[in-house]
Every structure is written in structure tokens, then in C-alpha cells.
Amino acid sequence: MRKYLHPITISFILIGLLMGYCSASYGYDPHGLWNRYYYVWDKGKDILLSLCIIYPCKELKWVWFSLIGFFCLRFIWQFFAIQDYRSANRISVIFFLFLVEISIICFLLLYPTLKKIVKWHRQN
Numbered sequence: 001m002r003k004y005l006h007p008i009t010i011s012f013i014l015i016g017l018l019m020g021y022c023s024a025s026y027g028y029d030p031h032g033l034w035n036r037y038y039y040v041w042d043k044g045k046d047i048l049l050s051l052c053i054i055y056p057c058k059e060l061k062w063v064w065f066s067l068i069g070f071f072c073l074r075f076i077w078q079f080f081a082i083q084d085y086r087s088a089n090r091i092s093v094i095f096f097l098f099l100v101e102i103s104i105i106c107f108l109l110l111y112p113t114l115k116k117i118v119k120w121h122r123q124n
Helices: 002-023 033-054 058-083 091-123
Strands: none
Touching: 002 033, 002 058, 002 091, 058 091
16 A cells, blocks of 8 residues: 555645646636646645555655655745745746756656666676
């Protein structure tokens, strides 16, 4: 269960964030797709995170630290938004931070496999 729970949760969180950054208009439109499904995503994310806390997984520890770091950085970024909301909350800046986070997670997930490939290649 742990083997699939954590990757599914991480993917669910990142796909929801990607949908939010790409398609949300950030204006209240009760009939809009994002506003309809945001609360389902948010509550589903909370349930999955609760299950991940109950059933921890050592293999993905660094991915979780990276994701927590991204959320902390995003929280700190909101203090800059208080000073200058228009420039700090531009979609391009926030989306760039998200893309950096996706790149870090991809590297952390692929690193053990790449390490095995390089080790195998050196032996042959």
C-alpha cells in the first residue's frame, strides 16, 4: 500500500497545482471548472496526506522534504505579496517556482535509477 500511496499522493498534489496554475482565473466564477473541483481536490489531498502520515515511506523522504520546502517557500513568498501584490503574485513568477519544484522532484525520483544505470554501465 505504501509503495503506491505516496507516489499517487504526490502526483495528485502536483497535478492539482498544475491545473490551478494553468487554468484558474483566480476570480470567483461558481460555474468555472476550477472553482467546482478545487474543494474536491483540496479535501482529497488532505485525506491522502493523512494516510501518508499514518503509513510513512522512507524511500520518498527527500521528495516529501522538497514538497514541504516548496510550500514553505510559497508561504514566505506571500509576505512579498503583501508589500507589492502585483509584481510578487504574477503568474509567471509563481509558475516558475512550481516548475523548479517539478524539476527537483523528477530528479529525486530518477536519481536512484540513474545511479544504478551508471553503476551497471561501469561494471560492463
